[in-house]
Amino acid sequence: EQKQYLIDGELKTWTGNTTEVYSTISSTETYKPTVLGSIPDMGEPEALEALDAAMAAYGRGQGVWPTMHVKDRIECMENFVGQMETKRDEIVKLLMWEIGKSLPDSQKEFDRTIEYIYDTIEEYKELDRNSAKFQKHDGVYAHIKRGPLGVVLCLGPYNYPLNETFALLIPAIIMGNTTIFKPAKHGVLLITPLLEAFQSSFPKGVVNILFGRGRAVAAPIMQTGKVDVLALIGNSKSANALQEQHPKSNRLRLVLGLEAKNPAIILPDADLDLTIDECIAGTLSFNGQRCTALKVIYVHEDIRDEFIKRYSKRVDELKFGNPWEEGVKLTPLPEPGKPAYIQELIDDAVEKGAKIMNQKGGQKFDNYIWPAVLYPVTKDMRVYQEEQFGPVIPVLSFSDIEEPLNDMAESNYGQQVSLFGKDVYTLSPLIDTLVNLVCRVNLNSSCQRGPDVYPFTGRKDSAQATLSVHDALRSFSIRTFVAFKDN
Numbered sequence: 364e365q366k367q368y369l370i371d372g373e374l375k376t377w378t379g380n381t382t383e384v385y386s387t388i389s390s391t392e393t394y395k396p397t398v399l400g401s402i403p404d405m406g407e408p409e410a411l412e413a414l415d416a417a418m419a420a421y422g423r424g425q426g427v428w429p430t431m432h433v434k435d436r437i438e439c440m441e442n443f444v445g446q447m448e449t450k451r452d453e454i455v456k457l458l459m460w461e462i463g464k465s466l467p468d469s470q471k472e473f474d475r476t477i478e479y480i481y482d483t484i485e486e487y488k489e490l491d492r493n494s495a496k497f498q499k500h501d502g503v504y505a506h507i508k509r510g511p512l513g514v515v516l517c518l519g520p521y522n523y524p525l526n527e528t529f530a531l532l533i534p535a536i537i538m539g540n541t542t543i544f545k546p547a548k549h550g551v552l553l554i555t556p557l558l559e560a561f562q563s564s565f566p567k568g569v570v571n572i573l574f575g576r577g578r579a580v581a582a583p584i585m586q587t588g589k590v591d592v593l594a595l596i597g598n599s600k601s602a603n604a605l606q607e608q609h610p611k612s613n614r615l616r617l618v619l620g621l622e623a624k625n626p627a628i629i630l631p632d633a634d635l636d637l638t639i640d641e642c643i644a645g646t647l648s649f650n651g652q653r654c655t656a657l658k659v660i661y662v663h664e665d666i667r668d669e670f671i672k673r674y675s676k677r678v679d680e681l682k683f684g685n686p687w688e689e690g691v692k693l694t695p696l697p698e699p700g701k702p703a704y705i706q707e708l709i710d711d712a713v714e715k716g717a718k719i720m721n722q723k724g725g726q727k728f729d730n731y732i733w734p735a736v737l738y739p740v741t742k743d744m745r746v747y748q749e750e751q752f753g754p755v756i757p758v759l760s761f762s763d764i765e766e767p768l769n770d771m772a773e774s775n776y777g778q779q780v781s782l783f784g785k786d787v788y789t790l791s792p793l794i795d796t797l798v799n800l801v802c803r804v805n806l807n808s809s810c811q812r813g814p815d816v817y818p819f820t821g822r823k824d825s826a827q828a829t830l831s832v833h834d835a836l837r838s839f840s841i842r843t844f845v846a847f848k849d850n
């Protein structure tokens with residue numbers, strides 16, 4: 364049971380109501396979620412207490428943390444990451460049990476986060492070195508550096524409860540901001556082993572950790588208008604709802620990673636072996652529960668039949684099992700309502716003329732639904748319009764490249780695309796077009812966020828601000844300078 368929470372440097376023990384946390388993994392033949400533990404069901408009083416603590420620690424820019432010497436701030440972060448490294452086994456186990464992520468992917472999430480923190484420290488040192496230089500233009504000297512923004516409310520997603528949450532939290536902290544952080548609904552217990560590390564590494568009020576429902580704790584904080592940055596990775600509905608609570612919502616700094624519907628575009632000369640490998644990984648890693656997942660496939664009509672046949676066969680050959688089992692690729696879904704939602708998408712598509720192209724597609728067992736390859740998908744289908752964030756793959760075919768390009772231009776999203784083909788004279792102008800529709804073009808490879816040094820962002824409703832080791836430090840800070848004249 365998780366009864367502790369962190370406010371104002373104090374690890375407090377919760378005595379109020381709690382909410383049970385279920386594991387996605389069933390211990391019975393007939394699916395029945397396992398109760399893993401429970402978390403505090405916090406509300407407005409704790410939320411406002413955390414806000415007060417974060418504001419006091421920031422002290423209108425005069426607090427201990429924003430004014431601390433860079434070297435000391437780095438030491439705090441190094442202390443934290445050093446303690447975190449000792450928690451690997453415990454956190455990896457919780458990742459598997461809480462969100463059903465496979466053992467190799469859970470280990471990767473942990474290791475990637477540690478690397479992210481060390482890289483952020485190095486980038487921060489570099490930023491500091493650069494800011495020590497003076498500039499001179501037209502007789503005016505300037506000493507330009509990057510300063511913090513204030514109080515950051517930070518909310519992470521369930522699919523990367525450690526890595527993506529920390530991709531917001533760590534740069535926000537190291538830049539001198541103070542923070543209030545609420546873990547996602549799934550993947551919440553794994554924050555517990557880190558509470559003491561947070562408490563002992565940073566001055567009081569720099570990191571405040573709340574538990575409970577987003578609406579109950581995040582909304583009252585936003586309503587005060589005292590949050591300077593809303594940092595959220597998740598869906599735009601939650602982001603919009605929280606932003607609207609802020610009395611000066613149009614002045615609020617937003618650091619958001621939101622939905623995407625990344626397409627794969629497969630040209631007639633694509634290497635099919637490689638394309639199928641990449642499309643399997645792109646569509647179904649972690650059951651498609653990634654904002655970067657390939658969520659729609661456009662295949663040229665000349666190779667459509669062969670691609671669909673081979674890709675569908677590969678989908679049915681994937682191994683389903685518990686996250687720790689050898690070779691497992693498909694694992695139980697953490698959200699109890701997900702199979703029913705995916706079924707709705709399949710039903711809607713089939714009703715409107717699509718077929719399930721793989722034998723196992725749509726089969727249900729435990730809290731799972733086997734990935735269905737749907738073809739031909741049309742634009743009036745929900746599976747085309749919605750971000751499925753789960754195991755179902757819509758396939759469309761095209762004869763003219765303008766068809767997928769037009770769809771991308773009309774889409775509400777603009778994160779990434781995967782382009783498969785060989786002829787450089789075809790690819791080259793296409794790449795030039797695609798980079799103006801999305802923010803990353805993956806050539807003959809599936810979409811992904813990493814390596815984390817590369818910019819991670821999106822156009823339209825997919826993102827606001829840019830994350831990455833390099834960019835996040837900039838997203839959570841502002842350029843300030845002291846100027847003086849040559850007189």
Ligand code: G3H
Nearest residue numbers: 522653654655811812813
């Ligand atoms: O959910 C969105 C994540 O940013 C995806 O990250 O591409 O490393 O799996 P990934």
